[in-house]
Structures are given as structure tokens and as C-alpha cells.
Amino acid sequence: MNSNKKFFLMIIGIIGVVIFWIGWVSMNPADEKAMATFVSVDELLEDNITHRTKLGGLVKDGSIVISETNHLDCSFVLKEGDLELNIKYDRTRPDLFKDGAEVIVTGQYVNGVFYADELQTKCASRYEGDLRDENSYNLSEIDS
């Protein structure tokens, strides 16, 4: 076998091993938090999906309840269209988490409550507000 062929086989071999490895990890991730399925609230409720999922929606106004005993414990209602879903979350909340915020939660749906372990708010590093709101105030009013 000439050396060119040997190298060729070697390269094919490496590529084969790596594709196998990537495929294997994709099928059997070691950490259960490695993957999450993006679903809509509709799908989640209808199919009663209990494996790890990711949901996007808005925080319903006035729905944020923070526990009296442990201030990290928090529950709120996620709205997607007309559908609503109770969320429980017990970790540090992002700065931009508030009524009406657009959030993405990751976690599991168990018996009517979604237990989230990840809570992301949109627009963390980009800030593109709606200019029309500027109509409501101007600088001099605020300073006074």
C-alpha cells in the first residue's frame, strides 16, 4: 500500500470515528440538561410532555409571586397568546425579569406546573426599545 493511500485511509478513519462520536453524544447525552425540546405552551398542555422542554412567552402582568420564607422561590404565569401556564423557579432571577417581560424558560412540566431551572430574558445585550414611548416624557420633566 503506498503512503498516499495510507494517509487517505487514516483521514477517512478519523472522520468516521468523529462522526460516530458526535452521533453517539447526540443520541445519548450524558447530562439530562444537555438537550431541550422547543415547544409551544399549546403543545405542552395538549401532549402533556414531561421530558425537558423550552418555552417562550410573556410574564403575565401581576402574576409574579415571591415566597415570604425564601426569596429565591418564585412563581409566575407565562402567557403565550391566550394560553397560560404556571411556572415555578427557585434560582437567581435575571435583572430584566419583570411583568410583561419576554422570557424563555427551560425545565419540566409535572402535574400542571412547569418547574424551570433556567430563565432567560430576551434582549440582554441589545437594547432596541420602541421610540414611540419617548412621546410620553422628555428629559426636563423627569429631572424636575
Add this chain to the structure above:
Amino acid sequence: MMDFIRDYGLILILFILPVIFVIQPLFLPMIAKKNIQVDVTSLKRKKLLIYRQIKELEMEFDIGNINEQDFSSGRADLKREVSEVIAQLNSL
């Protein structure tokens, strides 16, 4: 109105100057191709490159990364290449 004139005046200047700069060469007399010049510079670069390879080969040998046989055959190859380049340079 003044603003209008000022702005468009500026734009006009900023437009016309580059255009003159750009089309100026088209009014030059025909220039002959300078191919020979090109060859000299690229040959010189090639020569420098081979010299450096020889130096590096010597260093590798001094360190002990190459055996005697590879070193001498490698250096002979490079020397042959560089003498070809020098011959080409001299012929120009």
C-alpha cells in the same frame, strides 16, 4: 437655503475630486507592461525564502531533529533550487 447650498456644495466637491482622481490615469499615454520588473521581485523573494529554509534546516540538524542523511539530501535539494533561481535572476 444656505444649509442646502453648503451641504450640496460639499457633496459636489467630495464627488468631483475623487472622480478626477480616478479617471486621470485614463488620459496618460499608454504604459508598457512591466512584466520583467515583476519577475525580478518575485524571484528575489523566492531566493530569500529558500535561503531561510536552508538556515532553518541547518538549525533543525543542529538541534537533532533530522538525521545526517536527510539533512544532506535536503540541503542539496534546496541548494539546487536556489542556484536555479540565481541563474534565472542573472539571465534577466
Add this chain to the structure above:
Amino acid sequence: MTPIAGSVAMNLAFGFSILTVLTLILYTRNGDQRLFLTGQRLALGISFFVFLATFILAYQLIQSNFDIDYVARYTSIETPFVYKITALWAGQSGSLLFWLFILSIYATIVILQNQGKHNSLMPWVIITLAIIQMFFLVLTNYVTNPFKPTDADFIVANGNGLNPLLQNVTMAIHPPTLYLGYVGFSVPFGFAISAMINRDTSPLWIQSIRRWALVAWLFLSIGIILGGWWAYRELGWGGYWAWDPVENASFMPWLTATAFVHSIIIQEKKDMLRVWNMVLIIITFTLCIFGTFLTRSGVMSSVHSFTGSSLGPIFLTFVFLIMIVSFGMMYFRRNVLKSPRKMESFTSRESGFLFNNMVFVVMCFAVFWGTLFPVFSEAVRGTKITVGPPFFNQINIPIGLILLALTGIGPLLAWRKTGKKSLIRNFTFPIITGLIVSIILLLIGFRGAVVMSFSLGAFVTATIVTEFARGIRARQKKLNESIVMSLVRMVSKNRSRYGGYVVHLGIVLMFVGFTGHAFDEEKEFSLKVGESDHVAGYNFELIKLSEAERPNHYAWISDLRVTKIDGEFVTNLHPEKRIYFHKNPDPNRRQPHSELDIHNTLNKDIYSIFSGVDSENGVAFIKIMINPLVEWVWLGGYILIFGTMIALWPRKDQ
């Protein structure tokens, strides 16, 4: 000057870009030198008008001309001067113009630097660059124009202001550095295309782009490291790398570019791997455009992405065009791309380089796979499955460790073929070093990837030390110099080689830092003044909770006293909870921000976040993270930069 001048300048630049391409193509047909000169000047003209447009936008930002939508969106009257300028790249359209601005700087340098040189290569290099400029000019002119007037039926009294997260020095430097890297690869790409068209694929074109590639690589590296540093110091989730799509978008071209800067050495010295180098630079450049696309497409949800964008399809089309044209050209030029020499042995420096290249590309593919997994899974199975950091870590840790091993093995192999005797001699000391370290670590009780990483790190460090030592000894034997003299002369005579070793050392330190991640600990708790809680052997007592009003925000300041469990004082930490735009009557437009405080040592960082406050009851919510060895990542970064500078430092004869 009014914004109209900016629009005019961008339109003129677009017109000039078309003329440049036409003129230079005509020149390559008939060879009239006057056309070449005109083409060159037209190309300079594109850049001139782009500079002009950029300066006009900057001027508008400084002047706070809120009649321009972009100015109103990203600055306000209170925005400090510096950040009015950095707002140039804070938003979609501005950042595209800024991309173009940097490309124009590069294009100008290439044209001026190569006047009278590379007369056969230059026309096509300029054409390629002009086409890239043309593409971005189409975007800034007709798709998202930074000079678009404010779309409002009222006079905008004040703008939105720049996100406070972006108002710090790192964030002012990070995007431009990253762009300098991304855009920098346009130049080697241009030379590659030109070399193919000219059927001249000998090592000479590689010579002319080696430094360009290295400069772009350096900027890309710095950009990525700065991004990590910013995330770590500002975002407050305690890490520096999240495998976020946009981070991956910068990491992928970095991987292929790293492969490229290695494999061009082979082509330069041995005239091998011609095809491979072409493939690498094409992929790298495509990934740079693809990265610019990912941030703007809305395909990926990411903290970095710009909102509501229509650029996706246009960018994708451009990416496909680049690939089709480049690879098509490779197919038509397959004859000239055949390398005259072949690999001879597995145990040669050449094959070491080849394998390192393979692994880099494979890793890039793994990252690509994970990044686009949601897209793939949706196409194949109809469900959008996202993958998180654990997935990327699991896949990439073994690949990364193989790379680390190759970093050590490669330099010890000889060109062409390494004999058995020198194999044994070269590898004895490094392997023994690695083994000793691994045995010690196993005895202490470490297991798995941690042991591998540290031992391989020791192995690589040992190879670097051996390389330096043997080089110095060889010189001393021959020239009778002092050690210091030998070192200095040796390095300065072989800059890319020894600079490269220094970069490797930086990489080793970074791996040490990455490995520290395995020992991270964290805890979240709430404290009233006087209370304390503990984590990982440290005790945290809330001494004081104060409030302050500062010019652009309101702050709650905690005073945490950190002691070891046995009472030994460690440090005081002052994480803050801030509210930006606190005077805004609309509470929804006020922006909370956690300003964290870090106590860093080489050994570990104590990272404190003031995550929330209950001001009625005087309760502070604190999150503490103990992150071992993070400092090593930044240290490695400095060494990487230093090493690249050595490799780049010009020699007198260049």
C-alpha cells in the same frame, strides 16, 4: 453636514464598487495599465466614501441628531461621549457600516502596500474585495440604512440611550476587535481566489498572506477572549463561555483559521497541502460571513442577536454564492492545485500538522453541528431541539484533549520522517513529566478528564521547554554565546517558530483554566445585616447594606465580609444592585443591573452577585460562586497575544 451626505456617500461607494469590478475585469482582458491604475483608484474611492459615511454617522451620533432613527435608538443626550462613538456598532445597520469601514481600511492597506508588487495577483484581489464591499453596500444602502430618518410623527426629544451593559471599556473594544478578525480573513481569501484564477498556486501567494492571516487570527483571538472576559465580569452568571450560537459563530472560524495558520507553514516550506489550504481559507472566510449572518438572522435565539431582522435570506444567499464560486473555481483549477510533493511518513512534522488540522476542522464541525442542531432537528423530526453547554462540553472535551496532545507531539517530530532513535530521545522527558504529574494527581484523588488535561498540559510544557533548551544548546555549542544571548538571537532569527511555541504555552495555561471549571461551586442565599452563610469553606457576613444615588443610576450596595471557616479574614466584597434610567416615570423602562464583585487570585475567584433586594425588610439576595483557576484563562490569553506578537514582529529584510 446633514445625514443626506451620508446616504450619498454610501451610494457613491456602491457605484464605485461596480465600476471597480468592471474596470479591473476589462484590464485583465486587455492588459492596459491605465485601466489597472484607474481600477486601483476606483477601489480606493470605495473606501474613501465608506470612511466618509462612517464619519458622518459618528458625527451625527456625537451631535445627538435624533432625526436619524439609528442615533435615537442607540444614544441619548446623557450618553457619555465615548459611548456615543461606540454606538456606531451597537445596532444592526451601524454595525454593518462599521464592518464595511474595517474592510475598507484593510482594502486600502492592501492596495497601498502592494503597489507595483504582485501585478498579476492584485487585480483579482481588488476585485474580490470590491465584491465583498459591494455586498455590504447593498445591505447598508437598500436593506438597513443607518441614515434612515426617524419614523415618528413627533419630534424625538431624547433617544433611547445605550444599554448600560454595553457601557464599559471591554464592550467598547470587543466588537471592533472581533470585526478586525472576521474582516481580516477577506484579504487572504482574496489572494486565494486570485491565485486560483491566475493558475499560480505555488507557495508565493501564501508568503504574501501569512502575516495577514496571523493578524486576523490575533484579532479574532483577542475578540473572543475579550468577549469571555466581558461576560464573566458583567453578565453575572459566573462563566465566560456559554456555547451561545453567537459565541460559536466566532469560535468556528477561529478553529479553521488556527488550522490554516498551521497548514500554510507546510505549503510555504514543503509546497504540500495546496488543496487543503484553499479549502481552509474558503471555509474560514465563509464562516466569518456566516457568523455575521448568525447574529442578524433571527434564526438563533441568543442574548447577542439583533432583534427583528430581514437580513437572513440575503446573507444566506451570499454565503452560498461564496461557496459555489470558490469551490467551483477549485474544481476548474484542480490541475494546478495538485501538490508536487507527498507525505512520506506518519511520524513526520508534516503529518503532525495534517492531523492537527484534521482535528481542528472536526472540532469546528462538532460546534457547527451543535449550533445548528435546532435547525437540523426541526427539519428532520419536526421538533426544535436545542442543545446546551453540557452537550458541547461532552463532545468537545475529548477532541480538545487530543488537540492539546498534538500541540506537544507536533513540534517534536522531524520533517519528512522521525527516526526511532530520535523519537525515543525527543519524547522521553516530556512523557515522563506527563506521567509523573498524572500519577501525583491520581494519588491525590483526581479522576478522568481533569487528570488528562493537567498531565497533557505538563507534557506540552515539557516539550516546549525541551525545544527551547535544545535550540539554545545547539547555538551555544556552535557559536559560544551566553544563554540569554542565545535565547534572544534564536528567537529573533526564528520568530514564527518560537512565537508559535509561546502561543502554545498560552493555550496550555488556558486549558488549565478551563479544567478549573470542573471544581466550580455555587450557592444562593438571602442575608439580613449581621447574618452570614457559608459556601466551599468560606463564610460570608453581610456587614452593611447601603443605598446611593449616582448620576445615571440608583444603587444598593452590600458590604460582605469574607472569612475562611476558621475565621481568617480573606477580603471584603461589594456587589451592587443598580437601577439604570431610575428617573424614568415608566417603571418598565427602568433597567435593573447587578454589578458584581470578584476577589481573584491565581488559585480561585470568589465571585459575588447581588441578585436582588427586599428594601422593606433589609434583605439582600446574594449568589456566591467559587470558580477555581479562571485567572489562568486570562493569563493564557496574555501569553497567546505576546507569542503572536513575537511571530508577527517584522524582520529587517521584509
